[in-house]
Amino acid sequence: MNGVEKYISQFEPEVQHRLKEIRELFFASYPNVEESISYNMPSYKIGKQQLYFAAYNKHIGFYPVYGLSDLEDELLNHRAKGTKDTLHFLHRNPLPIELIKKIIVKRFTIIDK
Numbered sequence: 001m002n003g004v005e006k007y008i009s010q011f012e013p014e015v016q017h018r019l020k021e022i023r024e025l026f027f028a029s030y031p032n033v034e035e036s037i038s039y040n041m042p043s044y045k046i047g048k049q050q051l052y053f054a055a056y057n058k059h060i061g062f063y064p065v066y067g068l069s070d071l072e073d074e075l076l077n078h079r080a081k082g083t084k085d086t087l088h089f090l091h092r093n094p095l096p097i098e099l100i101k102k103i104i105v106k107r108f109t110i111i112d113k
Contacts, residue, residue: 003037015055018095022053022060025097029104046108059088060095068106074099 001009008019019042026033026044034045041054041061052063064085065075078096080086089095 002035004035004042007037007042011055015060015091018060018089018091019053019055021095021097022062022100025100025104026051029101030108033108044104049107051104051107058092059090062087062089062100062103065103065107068103071099071102071106074102 004023008016008023011019023035023042026035030044030046032046036043036045038050039052041052043050043052045051050064052061054061054063061080062078065087066085068075074096075087078087078089078099080088
């Protein structure tokens with residue numbers, strides 16, 4: 001069991017399922033993505049670009065999400081209050097799988113910026 005798997009295993013089954021879904025999106029889009037624990041949360045890296053997610057009581061945080069102006073209309077409903085680069089996916093709502101895929105692809109196509 002690697003660090004990310006240990007991280008996920010500490011949560012209740014429903015939250016574990018959501019975290020695993022997000023994790024699988026990274027590998028489905030980029031099988032060679034570097035996975036680690038950074039800042040005490042799962043981290044995914046290609047080149048200099050990195051994305052993170054973390055589970056909390058009421059939501060999953062997804063970071064950093066900036067520089068994606070073409071997705072802004074879709075991001076608005078998930079944007080954490082008072083932030084420019086954080087999304088919150090509330091546990092009471094379905095995960096926006098297609099949006100997360102778009103973010104992953106767009107972030108990792110901005111290699112070395």
